[in-house]
Amino acid sequence: MDTREIDTRNYTALLKKYIETQDEQALYGAEQISKSFIKKNILPEEFVNLHIQALLEIYPDLHDKIKPSMHFLLEAMISYGLAHQEFQNLREKQLAIKSEILVAARMQKMLLQSKIPETDELDIGVISVPANQMNGDYHHFVKGKDGTISITIADVIGKGIPAALSMSMIKYAMDSFPENIMTTDTVLASINRVVERNVDPSMFITMFYAQYKPDTGKLYYSSAGHEPGFYYSSRLQKFKDIESKGLVLGVNPDASYVQDELNLEKGDIIILLTDGVTECRRDNQFIDRTEVIDVIKKYIHLPSQEAVNHVYRHFERLQNFQLRDDFTLIMIKKQV
Amino acid sequence: MDTREIDTRNYTALLKKYIETQDEQALYGAEQISKSFIKKNILPEEFVNLHIQALLEIYPDLHDKIKPSMHFLLEAMISYGLAHQEFQNLREKQLAIKSEILVAARMQKMLLQSKIPETDELDIGVISVPANQMNGDYHHFVKGKDGTISITIADVIGKGIPAALSMSMIKYAMDSFPENIMTTDTVLASINRVVERNVDPSMFITMFYAQYKPDTGKLYYSSAGHEPGFYYSSRLQKFKDIESKGLVLGVNPDASYVQDELNLEKGDIIILLTDGVTECRRDNQFIDRTEVIDVIKKYIHLPSQEAVNHVYRHFERLQNFQLRDDFTLIMIKKQV
Amino acid sequence: MMNSQSCVTILKEWDIVAARQMGREIAKNIGFGTVDQARITTAISELARNIYLYAGEGKISFNIVQSLDTKGISIKAEDKGPGIKDLSQVMEDGFSTSGGLGAGLPGVRRLMDDFDIISEVNKGTTIVTVKWLR
Amino acid sequence: MMNSQSCVTILKEWDIVAARQMGREIAKNIGFGTVDQARITTAISELARNIYLYAGEGKISFNIVQSLDTKGISIKAEDKGPGIKDLSQVMEDGFSTSGGLGAGLPGVRRLMDDFDIISEVNKGTTIVTVKWLR
Ligand SMILES: [Mn+2]
Ligand SMILES: [Mn+2]
Ligand SMILES: [Mn+2]
Ligand SMILES: [Mn+2]
Numbered sequence: 001m002d003t004r005e006i007d008t009r010n011y012t013a014l015l016k017k018y019i020e021t022q023d024e025q026a027l028y029g030a031e032q033i034s035k036s037f038i039k040k041n042i043l044p045e046e047f048v049n050l051h052i053q054a055l056l057e058i059y060p061d062l063h064d065k066i067k068p069s070m071h072f073l074l075e076a077m078i079s080y081g082l083a084h085q086e087f088q089n090l091r092e093k094q095l096a097i098k099s100e101i102l103v104a105a106r107m108q109k110m111l112l113q114s115k116i117p118e119t120d121e122l123d124i125g126v127i128s129v130p131a132n133q134m135n136g137d138y139h140h141f142v143k144g145k146d147g148t149i150s151i152t153i154a155d156v157i158g159k160g161i162p163a164a165l166s167m168s169m170i171k172y173a174m175d176s177f178p179e180n181i182m183t184t185d186t187v188l189a190s191i192n193r194v195v196e197r198n199v200d201p202s203m204f205i206t207m208f209y210a211q212y213k214p215d216t217g218k219l220y221y222s223s224a225g226h227e228p229g230f231y232y233s234s235r236l237q238k239f240k241d242i243e244s245k246g247l248v249l250g251v252n253p254d255a256s257y258v259q260d261e262l263n264l265e266k267g268d269i270i271i272l273l274t275d276g277v278t279e280c281r282r283d284n285q286f287i288d289r290t291e292v293i294d295v296i297k298k299y300i301h302l303p304s305q306e307a308v309n310h311v312y313r314h315f316e317r318l319q320n321f322q323l324r325d326d327f328t329l330i331m332i333k334k335q336v
Numbered sequence: 337m338d339t340r341e342i343d344t345r346n347y348t349a350l351l352k353k354y355i356e357t358q359d360e361q362a363l364y365g366a367e368q369i370s371k372s373f374i375k376k377n378i379l380p381e382e383f384v385n386l387h388i389q390a391l392l393e394i395y396p397d398l399h400d401k402i403k404p405s406m407h408f409l410l411e412a413m414i415s416y417g418l419a420h421q422e423f424q425n426l427r428e429k430q431l432a433i434k435s436e437i438l439v440a441a442r443m444q445k446m447l448l449q450s451k452i453p454e455t456d457e458l459d460i461g462v463i464s465v466p467a468n469q470m471n472g473d474y475h476h477f478v479k480g481k482d483g484t485i486s487i488t489i490a491d492v493i494g495k496g497i498p499a500a501l502s503m504s505m506i507k508y509a510m511d512s513f514p515e516n517i518m519t520t521d522t523v524l525a526s527i528n529r530v531v532e533r534n535v536d537p538s539m540f541i542t543m544f545y546a547q548y549k550p551d552t553g554k555l556y557y558s559s560a561g562h563e564p565g566f567y568y569s570s571r572l573q574k575f576k577d578i579e580s581k582g583l584v585l586g587v588n589p590d591a592s593y594v595q596d597e598l599n600l601e602k603g604d605i606i607i608l609l610t611d612g613v614t615e616c617r618r619d620n621q622f623i624d625r626t627e628v629i630d631v632i633k634k635y636i637h638l639p640s641q642e643a644v645n646h647v648y649r650h651f652e653r654l655q656n657f658q659l660r661d662d663f664t665l666i667m668i669k670k671q672v
Numbered sequence: 673m674m675n676s677q678s679c680v681t682i683l684k685e686w687d688i689v690a691a692r693q694m695g696r697e698i699a700k701n702i703g704f705g706t707v708d709q710a711r712i713t714t715a716i717s718e719l720a721r722n723i724y725l726y727a728g729e730g731k732i733s734f735n736i737v738q739s740l741d742t743k744g745i746s747i748k749a750e751d752k753g754p755g756i757k758d759l760s761q762v763m764e765d766g767f768s769t770s771g772g773l774g775a776g777l778p779g780v781r782r783l784m785d786d787f788d789i790i791s792e793v794n795k796g797t798t799i800v801t802v803k804w805l806r
Numbered sequence: 807m808m809n810s811q812s813c814v815t816i817l818k819e820w821d822i823v824a825a826r827q828m829g830r831e832i833a834k835n836i837g838f839g840t841v842d843q844a845r846i847t848t849a850i851s852e853l854a855r856n857i858y859l860y861a862g863e864g865k866i867s868f869n870i871v872q873s874l875d876t877k878g879i880s881i882k883a884e885d886k887g888p889g890i891k892d893l894s895q896v897m898e899d900g901f902s903t904s905g906g907l908g909a910g911l912p913g914v915r916r917l918m919d920d921f922d923i924i925s926e927v928n929k930g931t932t933i934v935t936v937k938w939l940r
Contacts, residue, residue, distance in 0.1 A: 019404045024693040027411045031717055034412035044380055044416050049841050051409045058405070065395060068355045073387045074840065075363045076370035078848045080380050080420070082913045086899045087423025094430055097437075097468075104497040107536050132433075161497060162439040200443050320787075321760040360827040367851055385707050410706065414714045418779045422765045656921075657894040 007037070012054040019058065041088070043081035048074045098133075101161070105133040108164050112171055117143035121214055123335050125304025127312045128328040136163025137274045137326040138170060147214045153330060154207040155226065155274040157248075166199050184209050184222040185257040188246060192224065192257075195250040205249040208272060212264070212332075219262045219270060224249045227275045230293065232300070234267030239293050242270070270332040271296060276325035280315045287318075304331040343373070348390040355394065377424070379417035384410045434469070437497070441469040444500050448507055453479035457550055459671050461640030463648045464664040472499025473610045473662040474506060483550045489666060490543040491562065491610040493584075502535050520545050520558040521593040524582060528560065528593075531586040541585040544608060548668075553600055558593045560585045563611045566629065568636070570603030575629050578606070606668040607632060612661035616651045623654075640667040679733035680720075682751075688720040691732045698734050699745050703805055712745060712803055715783040718776065719749040719799060727753025727796070737802060744785070744804035752796040759791060813867035814854075816885075822854040825866045832868050833879050837939055846879060846937055849917040852910070853883040853933060861887025861930065871936060878919070878938035886930035893925060 011033060018026035037047060052070045056063060112135070116124045128137055136156040143149050154170065156163035174191065182190070187209050195205055208229065210221035225248035228241040246257040264270070273292075280287050295314050299307040308329045315327065347369060354362035373383055388406045392399060448471070452460045464473055472492040479485050490506065492499035510527065518526070523545050531541055544565065546557035561584035564577040582593040600606070609628075616623050631650050635643040644665045651663065678698070680691040695716040699709045716732060723730035730751030737746045756762050765778050777799070781787040784801040791797040812832070814825040829850040833843045850866065857864035864885030871880045890896050899912050911933070915921040918935040925931040 015405065015408050018408050019401075022404055024696065025689045027408070027713070028689050028692060028717065030408055030412040031415060031714060034415040038415055038419050044413070045841055045844065047412065047416070048409070051412075055405055059401060062398070062401070065355075065398070068358055069351065069391055069394070071840065072351050072354050072363070072366055073384070075844050075847075076366040076383065076387075077380070078844050078917075079367060079370040079374055080383070080416075082848075082916060083374050084416070084420065084423070085916050086912065087420070087427060089899055090430055091423060091426055094426055094433075097430075097433060100468075100497050101433075103536075104501055107498055107501055110536070161436050162443055165440055165443055165501070200439075200446070202439075316760065321763045360830065361823045363847070364823050364826060364851065367848060381707055381710065407706065411710050411713075414710050414783075418714075418782060421782050422778065425765055652894065657897045 007033070008050060008053060011050055012057055015051070015054045016058055043084055045074055045077040045081045048077050101133045104161070104164070105130070105135075108134055108167070112138060112140075112167065114140040117141050117149055119143070119147075119149065119214075121334065121336055122149065122212065123304045123333040125306070125308040125331045126329070127308045128326070129312065129316075129323065130326045131276070131323040134161055134164035135326050136167065137276065137328040138167050139272075139328055139330060140171075140174065149212045149214075151210045151212070151272065151330065151332070152207065153226065153272045153274065153328060154205055155276075155326070155328075157204040157206070162200070162203070166195075166203055166205065170195070170205065183259050184211055184220050185246075185259040188222050188224050188249070188257040189255065192247075192249045192255050193253050196253040199250050201250075204251065207249055208244075210270075210272075217264055217334075219264055220259055221261070222246060222257045222259050224255075224257065227273060227278055229273060230269075230271040230296070231262060232269035232271070234265060234269070241289075242272075264334045266334055266336055268334045269300065270330075272330040272332075274326060274328040276323065276327040277311075277315065277329050279325060280319055304333055307331055343369070344386060344389060347386055348393055351387075351390045352394055379420055381410055381413040381417045384413050437469045440497070440500070441466070441471075444470055444503070448474060448476075448503060450476040453477050453485055455479070455483075455485060455550075457670065457672055458485065458548065459640045459669040461642070461644040461667045462665070463644045464662070465648065465652075465659065466662045467612070467659040470497055470500035471662050472503065473612065473664040474503050475608075475664055475666060476507075476510065485548045485550075487546045487548070487608065487666065487668070488543065489562070489608045489610065489664060490541055491612075491662070491664075493540040493542070498536070498539070502531075502539055502541065506531070506541065519595050520547055520556050521582075521595040524558045524560050524585070524593040525591065528583075528585045528591050529589050532589040535586050537586075540587060543585055544580075546606075546608075548600070555598045555600055555606060556595055557597070558582060558595050560591075560593065563609060563614055565609060566605075566607040566632070567598060568605035568607070570601060570605070577625075578608075600670045602670055602672060604670045605636065606666075608666040608668075610662060610664040612659065612663040613647075613651065613665050615661060616655055640669055643667055677733055677735050679731055682720050682723040682730050682732060683728075685724060688717060688724060691720045692716050695732075695734055695745070695747065698736065699803075702736060702743060702745055704745075704803075708803065711783045712747075715780045715801065715803075716747060718780050718783075719747065719801075722777075723749060723751045723753070727751035729753075739804070742805050744802050746800060746802045747784075749799045750796070751798075755793040755795055755797055756789075756791040757793055759789065763789075811867055811869050813865055816854050816857045816864050816866060817862075819858060822851060822858060825854045826850050829866075829868055829879070829881065832870065833937075836870060836877055836879055838879075838937070842937065845917040846881075849914045849935065849937075850881060852914050852917075853881065853935075856911075857883060857885045857887070861885030863887075864930075873938070876939050878936050880934060880936045881918075883933045884930070885932075889927040889929055889931055890923075890925040891927055893923065897923075 014026050014029045014033065034047065052066065052074065055066050055070065059066060116126060126139060128135060128139055138152065138154040140152040141149065152174065156166050170191065188207060191207065206226040207224045208221065208226040210219055212219050221242065221244060223244035224246045228243045230239050231242050232239050244258060244260045247255040278289050278292055295311055299310040302310065308331050311329060312327060350362050350365045350369070370383065388402065388410065391402050391406065395402060452462060462475060464471060464475055474488065474490040476488040477485065488510065492502050506527065524543060527543065542562040543560045544557065544562040546555055548555050557578065557580060559580035560582045564579045566575050567578050568575050580594060580596045583591040614625050614628055631647055635646040638646065644667050647665060648663060678694060680687060680694055682688065682691065692713045696709055696713045699712045704712065720732055730749065730753065733748045735746040737744050762777055780801060784803045786802040789797065789799045812828060814821060814828055816822065816825065826847045830843055830847045833846045838846065854866055864883065864887065867882045869880040871878050896911055914935060918937045920936040923931065923933045
């Protein structure tokens with residue numbers, strides 16, 4: 001007896017039972033059968049055909065009424081069966097693309113990885129999660145020979161694969177700059193020229209670049225149209241925006257930038273982020289920046305890495321576990 | 337009267353007609369209705385429900401038999417409806433990824449594009465078609481100041497996005513070599529070191545690199561494990577393989593290559609290709625290289641560009657219009 | 673917001689059927705049509721099976737909920753099981769633990785209108801999901 | 807290989823129904839079951855509609871074909887219409903000209919076993935597709 005025959009007998013028996021008792025258990029059986037059929041790639045028209053065979057067995061006297069009326073339904077189900085198969089095919093293709101992107105994402109991660117520099121002065125935490133598999137956000141830390149710590153955070157407008165391709169280029173370019181001897185505004189001006197020359201004109205990049213100099217205790221920074229970060233003053237117990245004027249990268253090769261600075265005291269905190277954090281949506285409504293601060297406040301007493309992890313988990317849930325944009329959050333606490 | 341009500345009436349009328357006449361026209365109507373329902377996102381369980389309502393109207397006296405027996409089918413269809421919705425969601429995601437890859441592919445095309453050099457001596461045709469949207473095959477022509485024409489053809493093992501990412505790197509590296517003063521074997525040795533250092537160890541690249549020197553009329557070439565091309569001797573009217581020994585790129589940083597040469601006479605033809613051409617499959621059986629020659633022979637009298645286009649179209653059809661690997665074919669005819 | 677609660681403890685497979693029956697009865701009384709009754713019942717089935725298969729023990733409870741202009745059925749599934757480590761992944765199509773197409777928690781979310789989940793590893797999972805009468 | 811041909815000219819929508827009817831009759835005589843009859847008829851519908859909508863005029867012909875161990879129905883759709891420029895695209899899912907899901911030529915290929923198409927722009931299209939009795 002082949003499986004098809006077993007299916008037919010089971011189905012007929014279950015249907016008969018339901019017709020007699022109309023109880024829930026038979027319906028639970030129906031659900032389990034149909035789930036197992038889907039797994040076995042049985043198409044909906046075959047399912048309807050099975051039902052017809054069962055009906056004819058149960059009501060042999062109704063043959064002349066059941067047959068044409070149910071055959072009509074069967075014919076109509078063929079289109080549903082076709083849609084089912086088309087979808088299944090797409091699903092297989094999707095799995096193939098997914099594994100391809102996974103390899104590309106791994107390559108990208110290897111290429112773009114950035115270690116948090118070791119320092120007793122600063123407690124640094126960072127989380128960067130792509131909305132899809134490839135990350136269009138970028139962050140990078142470098143500790144120079146003189147102890148200067150430089151921090152880059154950037155966001156390609158657009159996401160996914162094309163954004164990731166551009167990011168690799170940025171990384172090659174940044175690596176070629178001489179170490180820490182340039183001011184933050186000249187770094188942005190140089191990288192702007194590279195982007196303008198090499199990246200598709202439809203693509204823009206926002207970037208925030210900062211250098212922390214341990215000898216002065218100051219943070220020097222410049223921004224190319226990037227989402228402002230937050231500065232928390234431990235003395236005033238207040239948050240304020242870290243703003244700096246500057247055009248996004250890739251628009252005008254002659255754009256120039258300004259360097260601003262912040263004096264960091266013990267307990268002060270710098271928060272850098274991309275718009276994937278501030279533009280979280282809840283029920284299709286953007287949250288606002290004060291809401292981000294409220295969430296950060298809840299976890300600010302924790303070590304930086306734990307704090308950013310908690311903030312991320314909060315917004316992940318808020319968005320029903322489906323990020324709409326790449327999410328990058330850096331927290332830097334001055335410890336001494 | 338809302339559309340749902342119209343649907344119900346239409347369906348009932350059509351079903352009634354079919355039950356009375358059992359003719360083909362009503363079944364054609366059923367097909368058209370179900371297609372339009374799928375477009376309107378009506379799920380299979382709703383379709384079955386519609387059928388139940390129609391049956392109850394047509395056979396009011398069978399109410400007690402129709403209702404439970406058909407309700408059982410409806411319950412079982414819920415799982416099919418869920419599968420349908422899951423597939424639909426995947427389909428939307430797929431469209432999003434597709435348009436993303438399209439942008440990336442356009443970027444790649446811009447980055448990797450290679451013009452056929454202008455020369456009276458050679459008639460060059462080239463076709464390169466990716467199996468998916470992004471091409472893991474690479475080809476490039478350069479005409480040096482001394483008239484030397486260099487030709488590169490390469491294939492990343494693996495295809496799609498990760499292959500394309502590696503290709504961009506190869507392109508950057510090749511562009512940085514000094515022009516035409518290196519022999520073909522030293523070019524491969526240099527590029528091998530770049531690949532070994534920078535590309536994921538799981539990835540390999542095969543490459544064939546050649547230089548045609550107009551002053552000697554000779555083609556100098558080296559191969560890094562690349563699919564052998566074909567040389568057609570006009571005098572002998574015979575094809576033979578263009579073979580050259582050498583390890584694929586990226587395995588051993590110290591690999592060395594040999595330079596071979598061919599004397600080209602008027603009417604001689606060089607054919608370079610990737611394994612996407614020779615490993616075409618028909619009904620899951622690989623064709624063999626002699627079959628490729630047979631197809632090329634059919635079109636060899638045409639100008640090179642037309643010839644490669646025709647050969648491509650032949651293999652496209654042979655594979656049921658679904659390429660399994662990137663397909664690159666170059667034809668070079670010596671004209672004088 | 674009117675409130676009236678009933679619940680079923682899930683311990684053995686038979687309890688899944690009891691939860692389905694209770695949920696279907698409530699949905700019918702609220703005024704849901706046959707197709708929606710079947711959908712709600714399928715969602716209950718999925719939630720109860722998850723408890724039965726992965727937590728071993730848990731509870732499904734039902735509430736009639738009332739908004740300004742309509743009412744609905746709220747289903748809560750609670751367990752003290754192993755919890756879910758990566759919620760984003762579990763909520764993604766094609767990752768259903770029950771392996772089937774269209775099943776698992778994404779299926780529940782589709783069958784219902786509102787959906788919320790809280791899960792902690794080694795502490796358990798609570799899912800609340802609502803379907804509104806249209 | 808046994809051979810017996812019948813054909814229907816497609817000019818108006820009514821001819822689609824005639825083609826379906828002839829094809830279904832032949833499929834039934836060969837011994838196909840109800841579900842396969844319905845699938846073959848749907849494939850014929852799709853081919854005939856394509857002729858009716860895009861070429862204006864054409865022909866559907868049927869052959870009973872015989873292999874070593876089974877027989878089948880072969881359907882040939884011919885027109886002298888505008889032809890198809892990008893066959894790879896037309897054969898890809900989701901590009902169906904009729905816009906619907908699962909329809910178009912990929913649908914025909916799924917419903918049948920063998921499928922071959924030749925098309926030249928401004929000259930027309932010929933499709934031959936076979937379903938074998940299992
Ligand atoms: Mn971005
Ligand atoms: Mn962003
Ligand atoms: Mn390849
Ligand atoms: Mn290849």
